[in-house]
Amino acid sequence: MRTSANAAPESVLIVDDEPSLRTILSFIVQRVGAVPVVAPDAATARQLAAKHTFACALIDKNLPGENGLDFLKWLRSVQPGCNALIVTAYGNVDSAIEALRLGAFDYLLKPFEVDALEHRLKLALQQYRMRQEHERMQAMLVQADRLASLGLLAAGVVHEVNTPLAYILSNLDWIDEELPSLRKALEGQKHAGKELASLAERMAGLESTMRDIREGAERVRHIARDVKAFARDPGDASQLVDLREVLDAALKMALVHIRYRARVVRDYQDVPLVLANEARLAQVFLNLVVNAAQAIPEDGGDHEIRVRLWTGPNGEACAEVGDTGMGIPAENMAHLFEPFFTTKPSGEGTGLGLFICKSIVESFEGTITVDSRPGVGTTFRLSLPPHVRSSRATRPAEPVVSAAVS
Template sequence: MPEYASLSRAELARALESLDSTPLAADELKRLLRELQRHQLELEMQNRELQETQHALEESRGRYVDLYDFAPMACVSLDGRACIRELNLNGASLLRRERPHLLGQPFAPFVEPRDQGRFLQHVRQCLLGEMLSTELTLRVGKDRLLVRLHSAPFDGGEPHGHLCRTALLDITEQRQMQLRLSLTERLATVGTLAAGVAHEINNPLTFVLGSLQLAARRLMNPSGSAEQETDALLKHLGDARVGAERIQNIVRDLGTFSHPDERPPEPIDVRQVLELSVRMALGELRHRARLVREYGPVPGVLADGSRLGQVFLNLLVNAAQAIPEGHADQHEIRLRTWAEERMVCVEIQDTGHGIPAELLDRVFDPFFTTKAVGKGVGLGLSISHGLVKALGGELSVESEVGRGSVFRVRLPMAPALSTASSPPSRQEVPRRGRLLIVDDEPLLAQTLELLLEPQHDVTVLHDARDALEHLRNGTAYDAILCDLMMAEMTGEQFYDELSRTAPEHTFRIIFMTGGAFTQKARDFLARVPNARLQKPFQQEQLDKLLARLLR
């Protein structure tokens, strides 16, 4: 019998055709031989087809493995116990372990503890047939990575059964970039308002200085009775105090928008936040339009006042810049608040130039702006849209060229809180105590000493190292007023050193800060329980804190 294994597929087909054309032999043996030859050729052809199919499958599988292993994102397949069954090279790199050591291991230990319940629920829902996404934090060594999970169910066959196939995108840098852009836009907005804020400060500052000059003049050249002079001095000093308090409020409002720290959401009144934003934007608003308020009663919303204030500030500045300067009597910016369907609504309407209909769909896109060069980079509305969405609300716009625009913020109402009132606390008068002031600003320390000396025994030291030595020597104080930011030794360093050498004094420290402190200082204040005073502060605030330590 001929050997056919070495023939090509085409040669086998031609051999089969030639066999069919051979005349039938009378001999039965020749007939059987032809049948066997036919079957052998058919089997060889089928075998060749199977080999070609297997080769194609192997090539396809190889391409799939390459695509999977070298995919630009981390990929992992998890079974019903959330154990790793498949993992590509990027996945192993993300987890910073060798792939063989990860296969079969549970994935949960890599998930931040507070996110583990959400992670396991995500896997369960995927195995039940859902395609879903979520964000959570991974613990990889000493690092924390923010990742977005995109998962889909997959039949892994024997022995794994149904799997949750997940792509992990590391969005840590992306989120940090978003935060930096958010801060940049916020500071750019504050920069835009700097001239207006300076105007707001210069007005009260002028009559603060004037009132102090008048008081000094009355002291040097008295012209009436002692009682008249005393009344005049008290009036001038009272005016100076009112002006100083106005400056204090302006600076505090400015700090609300410049601090990048995250605060836990709390129930707030949108009207108060809107008014704070109006005060910040007044320099932009006053020369362009009349301000009309239509504030209806609204319940609180659960939000961070700083972030929500940034949204309102961006919308107010946009409204102002849509109106030409110098025609304030012809234009208005109308502010409205109302509640509907469990939502709190805030509307900012202007009579500016409006937005063309073909551009309305793009106003919330990053870096899109219709303003002139130097008036913004096109991030304000995009960031505002993201902040409102993160609060579970929505930001929308209606506009008509030549008639103006309406920006509308809708936020969910805060959950109802118990209104049970507690009895008013009795005002405590602090007993006379021994106080230590640690501040490298001599004039501020001297002022505090003069304010506190009538009620307390006060010691002032301008160097934190001297204060440490003073306390190590056994001198006891009821309270220690310490500046947070000092040149030679910071308040944080003073606290840490005191914790090592005389820890019994640390709880008596009250930190004082002017607000312009670093992220490191903010982190420090977040981890220690000590009271703190924001400069400038009133003596009443200080007395309340001292009362707690002097009981």
């Protein structure tokens, strides 16, 4: 039995002021294969829960210094994944209902049968393990979608890198030819003014070429940096995120899909910062932008991909990605966010993109909706709660139209 050591991944917190009962509960926890971590009161239990993660908790309703239901409420706020069982000798229907309303997994009366408590504790642990496995699988699906998107972007990245590389190599070839010629010319000079002026012009040309090479190399570095940032596993860390920066990054990544299909129309108004994972939001916007581009036929028409940002009526940060593409048939609208649903040809879509988008947005307590009319276009709208109400100045509210994304 442990009292203050580091809790194992599947530890059970026992909060009871009776030493004999703590011993019995610890024995039951060990029988189900978990590690008991005991506390004689709520204050000690708070200290333990602030440092360690628990799969389950066995909480006495009547504790010295703090009511067990008050501790339950606090525990649910700091560890919502912990399945708590209230154990009490002074139970009634009202307290049981209150415990369940506060998020208790179960409610047991003393005296209890050891087998009965063991069975309920096993159920609580099983649910915890299933929830952990679901979260692990969800994370794997998100990463799989990221890799699928990265594969989709590979051809575009190669194209974008090849363009600056082409003039870098071309300019290097020119410099390789020009430098020996300049060296020979300088070696043969006998202080002739006209020839030196010609050499000065050629040196100026070299300087200009070197600037072009530097610019091209910077472009390659930025492309590589964007791809690396998108490809890496972002983990679960959240931070303050500016949706404008995330949306612009997604547009840059999807440039090859947009360039020959549509022009981008930006309408960025003031939006608050949001507390989210920047890489995961970039995954959402990239998916939506690529889908918008793929929905637009390559028919030479005057098509648009419209991206908007604005602040909602309740201070929320709102974003919109719309297109003037083919639209979505009515019979498909109800299935858009279902896993593995896709209308793309075999091999061109996993059916996970929009499902992952919805999961990511909802994980940040946001919402995503869609509006579409066949033959007119489709618009996806996101809403995320603000982290702060104020926001710094953004670009002008008037729409900014661009034929390409820089």
